[in-house]
Amino acid sequence: xxxxxxxxxxxxxxxxxxxxxxxxxxxxxxxxxxxxxxxxxxxxxxxxxxxxxxxxxxxxxxxxxxxxxxxxxxxxxxxxxxxxxxxxxxxxxxxxxxxxxxxxxxxxxxxxxxxxxxxxxxxxxxxxxxxxxxxxxxxxxxxxxxxxxxxxxxxxxxxxxxxxxxxxxxxxxxxxxxxxxxxxxxxxxxxxxxxxxxxxxxx
Amino acid sequence: xxxxxxxxxxxxxxxxxxxxxxxxxxxxxxxxxxxxxxxxxxxxxxxxxxxxxxxxxxxxxxxxxxxxxxxxxxxxxxxxxxxxxxxxxxxxxxxxxxxxxxxxxxxxxxxxxxxxxxxxxxxxxxxxxxxxxxxxxxxxxxxxxxxxxxxxxxxxxxxxxxxxxxxxxxxxxxxxxxxxxxxxxxxxxxxxxxxxxxxxxxxxxxxxxxxxxxxxxxxxxxxxxxxxxxxxxxxxxxxxxxxxxxxxxxxxxxxxxxxxxxxxxxxxxxxxxxxxxxxxxxxxxxxxxxxxxxxxxxxxxxxxxxxxxxxxxxxxxxxxxxxxxxxxxxxxxxxxxxxxxxxxxxxxxxxxxxxxxxxxxxxxxxxxxxxxxxxxxxxxxxxxxxxxxxxxxxxxxxxxxxxxxxxxxxxxxxxxxxxxxxxxxxxxxxxxxxxxxxxxxxxxxxxxxxxxxxxxxxxxxxxxxxxxxxxxxxxxxxxxxxxxxxxxxxxxxxxxxxxxxxxxxxxxxxxxxxxxxxxxxxxxxxxxxxxxxxxxxxxxxxxxxxxxxxxxxxxxxxxxxxxxxxxxxxxxxxxxxxxxxxxxxxxxxxxxxxxxxxxxxxxxxxxxxxxxxxxxxxxxxxxxxxxxxxxxxxxxxxxxxxxxxxxxxxxxxxxxxxxxxxxxxxxxxxxxxxxxxxxxxxxxxxxxxxxxxx
Numbered sequence: 001x002x003x004x005x006x007x008x009x010x011x012x013x014x015x016x017x018x019x020x021x022x023x024x025x026x027x028x029x030x031x032x033x034x035x036x037x038x039x040x041x042x043x044x045x046x047x048x049x050x051x052x053x054x055x056x057x058x059x060x061x062x063x064x065x066x067x068x069x070x071x072x073x074x075x076x077x078x079x080x081x082x083x084x085x086x087x088x089x090x091x092x093x094x095x096x097x098x099x100x101x102x103x104x105x106x107x108x109x110x111x112x113x114x115x116x117x118x119x120x121x122x123x124x125x126x127x128x129x130x131x132x133x134x135x136x137x138x139x140x141x142x143x144x145x146x147x148x149x150x151x152x153x154x155x156x157x158x159x160x161x162x163x164x165x166x167x168x169x170x171x172x173x174x175x176x177x178x179x180x181x182x183x184x185x186x187x188x189x190x191x192x193x194x195x196x197x198x199x200x201x202x203x
Numbered sequence: 204x205x206x207x208x209x210x211x212x213x214x215x216x217x218x219x220x221x222x223x224x225x226x227x228x229x230x231x232x233x234x235x236x237x238x239x240x241x242x243x244x245x246x247x248x249x250x251x252x253x254x255x256x257x258x259x260x261x262x263x264x265x266x267x268x269x270x271x272x273x274x275x276x277x278x279x280x281x282x283x284x285x286x287x288x289x290x291x292x293x294x295x296x297x298x299x300x301x302x303x304x305x306x307x308x309x310x311x312x313x314x315x316x317x318x319x320x321x322x323x324x325x326x327x328x329x330x331x332x333x334x335x336x337x338x339x340x341x342x343x344x345x346x347x348x349x350x351x352x353x354x355x356x357x358x359x360x361x362x363x364x365x366x367x368x369x370x371x372x373x374x375x376x377x378x379x380x381x382x383x384x385x386x387x388x389x390x391x392x393x394x395x396x397x398x399x400x401x402x403x404x405x406x407x408x409x410x411x412x413x414x415x416x417x418x419x420x421x422x423x424x425x426x427x428x429x430x431x432x433x434x435x436x437x438x439x440x441x442x443x444x445x446x447x448x449x450x451x452x453x454x455x456x457x458x459x460x461x462x463x464x465x466x467x468x469x470x471x472x473x474x475x476x477x478x479x480x481x482x483x484x485x486x487x488x489x490x491x492x493x494x495x496x497x498x499x500x501x502x503x504x505x506x507x508x509x510x511x512x513x514x515x516x517x518x519x520x521x522x523x524x525x526x527x528x529x530x531x532x533x534x535x536x537x538x539x540x541x542x543x544x545x546x547x548x549x550x551x552x553x554x555x556x557x558x559x560x561x562x563x564x565x566x567x568x569x570x571x572x573x574x575x576x577x578x579x580x581x582x583x584x585x586x587x588x589x590x591x592x593x594x595x596x597x598x599x600x601x602x603x604x605x606x607x608x609x610x611x612x613x614x615x616x617x618x619x620x621x622x623x624x625x626x627x628x629x630x631x632x633x634x635x636x637x638x639x640x641x642x643x644x645x646x647x648x649x650x651x652x653x654x655x656x657x658x659x660x661x662x663x664x665x666x667x668x669x670x671x672x673x674x675x676x677x678x679x680x681x682x683x684x685x686x687x688x689x690x691x692x693x694x695x696x697x698x699x700x701x702x703x704x705x706x707x708x709x710x711x712x713x714x715x716x717x718x719x720x721x722x723x724x725x726x727x728x729x730x731x732x733x734x735x736x737x738x739x740x741x742x743x744x745x746x747x748x749x750x751x752x753x754x755x756x757x758x759x760x761x762x763x764x765x766x767x768x769x770x771x772x773x774x775x776x777x778x779x780x781x782x783x784x785x786x787x788x789x790x791x792x793x794x795x796x797x798x799x800x801x802x803x804x805x806x807x808x809x810x811x812x813x814x815x816x817x818x819x820x821x822x823x824x825x826x827x828x829x830x831x832x833x834x835x836x837x838x839x840x841x842x843x844x845x846x847x848x849x850x851x852x853x854x855x856x857x858x859x860x861x862x863x864x865x866x867x868x869x870x871x872x873x874x875x876x877x878x879x880x881x882x883x884x885x886x887x888x889x890x891x892x893x894x895x896x897x
Contacts, residue, residue: 091843093880094843095777095778096781098777099779100735103735134420138465139458139467141460141465142465142538142541145541149546153734153735157734161776164776165776165843166842
């Protein structure tokens with residue numbers, strides 16, 4: 001009886017939580033999507049295993065405790081799972097996103113030498129920026145400027161397109177900050193990265 | 204010298220505190236008469252300068268020979284030019300005819316702004332007041348400088364021959380030229396500078412200098428140079444306070460980056476000349492002739508005059524010509540266009556440009572084009588052989604500008620030759636007559652085009668146009684775009700074409716005939732048409748299409764009958780469907796023959812469910828075609844999901860095709876939702892007669 005008295009408000013609370021969770025930006029899924037795109041662009045072999053997806057986390061979860069609590073937990077998991085699944089559904093398979101990815105991928109081979117020489121670095125806003133133009137030969141400087149302008153135009157399009165394709169144009173800033181983090185994490189050795197305070201370090 | 208003597212000789216003056224001791228002694232020994240004079244001043248100062256520990260000694264060996272030595276412990280130079288320490292000037296003086304000469308003088312400086320010196324010098328002074336001094340070699344700015352000075356009754360001339368003197372140090376020495384201290388400026392100069400003057404000041408300058416090994420780099424990398432050699436010549440003469448000058452600058456080797464321009468003299472050296480006059484009193488600069496030639500790229504010439512402390516142009520004409528517009532674009536224009544749709548072009552042809560400026564700014568411009576061709580390397584647009592001239596005038600109506608264009612292309616769609624007659628005046632551009640562009644067997648006629656707000660700083664450019672399409676072949680259009688070929692022609696009235704803030708929009712509608720029916724597209728707009736991901740929006744209605752022609756075109760399996768379609772809220776992102784609301788249906792009261800082939804039934808079924816109907820395994824395989832009553836299909840695409848619907852059935856399913864007669868066949872849908880990519884994949888997999896739908 002006590003369990004039921006305690007259980008219903010808990011369940012109600014949990015169900016309410018299930019509903020409200022959907023309005024939040026699906027950070028984990030977005031990060032997964034960003035990682036897929038970033039690795040694809042950088043053509044990097046995964047240096048470390050990607051963070052496990054949510055279902056894996058659930059599979060590794062072994063309930064412990066009172067059987068009633070376990071039953072409630074399992075029931076809640078069943079209820080919450082669809083909400084989370086819906087939340088995790090970040091779509092990056094649109095024609096526009098594919099076009100942008102292809103464009104960025106094509107550019108990567110031209111940009112890579114400038115990433116390595118420190119001419120261009122990944123900034124803390126999900127864009128690339130010219131950090132040391134003097135490290136580029138005089139004749140290459142306008143090429144660098146064009147590459148950076150084109151890359152940033154594509155990246156801006158990519159972030160807005162991902163937000164739009166998932167029905168939430170207002171997510172653009174969060175998509176961008178997610179990408180900013182993932183670009184930094186996935187940067188190849190030798191690349192230059194800007195930290196939150198604006199300082200630069202080489203990976 | 205005792206203290207008494209010092210006090211005795213002290214001179215009190217606000218500007219000059221003189222404390223000197225003179226010792227005069229006459230010695231005589233062995234019948235040789237000699238004079239030795241030593242004179243010292245503890246300190247002496249004038250306006251802006253000061254000398255400490257000045258000593259002058261003079262000793263006579265014969266009547267025609269004596270030696271002079273001047274030493275100064277510390278000489279503070281005027282105008283903050285630093286100080287000379289340990290100065291010693293020695294000179295054995297000899298009397299020649301009516302002149303005193305010093306053929307083997309010595310100058311020593313322990314420290315000075317132009318470093319320590321130990322130099323020989325020669326000098327002479329004639330009785331009529333003519334002075335000549337030569338210092339063959341002074342160590343200056345890591346190089347050497349030879350000096351020659353002549354003065355005669357107030358008229359003077361000087362020759363300065365720098366040899367490999369460092370530019371940065373020279374600039375610092377001059378105190379006039381402030382070069383950025385953090386640019387790491389390197390480079391040296393050699394040559395000859397001849398100066399002449401009279402008591403009123405400088406009267407002529409002749410400089411012939413070579414600057415070599417010139418290099419610098421600003422910390423932000425926006426300004427840099429490497430291995431530059433520059434040759435400069437300047438001749439200047441003053442007459443009645445007005446300077447006349449001729450200058451020449453040659454830049455044969457080296458590379459320069461001045462954001463956004465990169466110029467490598469190896470790609471074509473640069474030469475510039477400038478002749479004119481400068482009146483400091485009137486602050487008036489007159490350019491009689493100026494030229495700048497970037498070999499193989501462009502030449503610029505200019506005449507005019509400027510006035511005031513900021514030298515604002517009063518009457519200035521600049522003419523530019525290029526016989527290689529490709530190099531002109533690559534070297535001088537493209538850097539300014541980075542980040543725009545015009546930053547990756549291939550250009551050829553010849554251009555000439557004349558600009559005139561008055562006190563208010565540019566008031567006239569003329570552009571002459573010969574054989575100009577440009578092509579976007581990403582294949583988005585291009586212009587073939589174009590000839591013509593464009594005139595612009597800020598205030599007056601100018602003659603009509605004409606352009607004859609051999610052809611153009613946009614998104615691989617080529618056009619035929621066409622002419623443009625247009626009038627450029629003030630901030631407006633108006634068509635004189637409609638521009639008719641032959642395209643795809645028909646034409647686009649640009650009936651009206653008006654641009655305002657261009658070419659005026661601060662104004663916001665806006666343009667409006669209207670155009671009409673006549674008899675444009677859909678067959679040619681679809682073939683060019685590598686779509687399944689349509690038959691028919693496109694006619695359209697495009698009213699209120701606009702382009703603003705990256706959005707191209709069309710008022711009115713495109714109306715065209717295809718597949719025996721009429722198709723009308725309205726509300727067409729394209730955001731960012733030349734960007735990576737253009738977004739197209741439109742609504743379309745189709746009436747009375749002949750299904751037989753349509754299904755034949757798309758190799759779908761033959762269907763006969765007519766079809767109406769409404770396609771609302773179309774959105775293509777990157778030219779791919781992203782959103783639309785499509786309703787295909789048999790028109791009401793359609794009395795045409797309604798037949799659907801077995802293959803079409805199979806394909807429709809597979810499209811709806813993902814699996815074929817398998818008619819060939821049933822008794823129905825003996826029938827090639829079936830009669831149908833109505834076709835009705837609704838597809839609502841939103842993002843990655845397409846919702847499907849048709850004629851409602853009581854069992855919850857819906858008819859895609861409602862059959863009639865016998866044998867009756869209905870195509871019934873049950874799936875209400877399908878992933879768009881699955882639907883597209885199914886469409887692509889449908890193959891009939893070896894053809895694949897793309």
